[in-house]
Amino acid sequence: xxxxxxxxxSKPYIVEDRPMISRSSGDRVKITHTIEPGKEETGCxxxxxxxxxxxxxxxxxxxxxxxxxVNEIKASQYINIRENSIEYNQPTLQPAKSDTPLTTxxxxxxxxxxxxxxxxxxxxxxxxxxxxxxxxxxxxCNPLHTFCCGGRGEELRLESRFCWDACxxxxxxGSEHCGVLNSCCCCVPCVPVGRPEC
Numbered sequence: 001x002x003x004x005x006x007x008x009x010s011k012p013y014i015v016e017d018r019p020m021i022s023r024s025s026g027d028r029v030k031i032t033h034t035i036e037p038g039k040e041e042t043g044c045x046x047x048x049x050x051x052x053x054x055x056x057x058x059x060x061x062x063x064x065x066x067x068x069x070v071n072e073i074k075a076s077q078y079i080n081i082r083e084n085s086i087e088y089n090q091p092t093l094q095p096a097k098s099d100t101p102l103t104t105x106x107x108x109x110x111x112x113x114x115x116x117x118x119x120x121x122x123x124x125x126x127x128x129x130x131x132x133x134x135x136x137x138x139x140x141c142n143p144l145h146t147f148c149c150g151g152r153g154e155e156l157r158l159e160s161r162f163c164w165d166a167c168x169x170x171x172x173x174g175s176e177h178c179g180v181l182n183s184c185c186c187c188v189p190c191v192p193v194g195r196p197e198c
Contacts, residue, residue: 020084020127033081037088038153039074041146053113069093069115076117085125094118124158129169132160 013026023029042064049067050057057063064070076091094117095110103112124130137157139145160169 018127020125023083030083031080032083035079035081037077037079038151038155040070040152041150043146043148043150046150055113055115065093065115069117072117076119085123087121087123090120090122091117092120129160130158132169134158 010025010027013023015021043061045061046064048063049070050063050065052066052068055066055069058065073091073093077089079086079088093115095107095112096114096116098104098107098109098111099114103110135157136154138154139151142151142154145151161167162169
């Protein structure tokens, strides 16, 4: 880190080449709003938590994951609106570390029964291409679908469309090679609007 980029207490941190990275105080990022994340809800068939020793039962329709891991997931979720960006955590599950020599050998260092949380923290700055458009992407009849099949609450989609709003702008690796062949070829595929999961 060069001396020009070292933060100095409460003085503003300014990045001239990309102003959106700048912040009002050099040693902290101000959080302006906090949004309650959507709560994961199970469907009407799910009536029980799996026993802690048998999380595999969550694959059955009547069982959810063990209560301890469900609570950890909920406690780890957040959405922060910062002074220059949005930061959010969408945690997932992963096996915990093995606690016996036997499981270390046979399960590649993982526990066969104990789960833990893996954080997936993302930050999107306000000058990102995804900030072209923000729209409500909640599925129709959401309360009924949530009751029957479960759900994660209301959904917002950050997106950038082109081609008369028929395609999402591609974001895959390789976009830095666009224009190499005299702007005749681009390596980033577009995604049809009907298939956002691609």
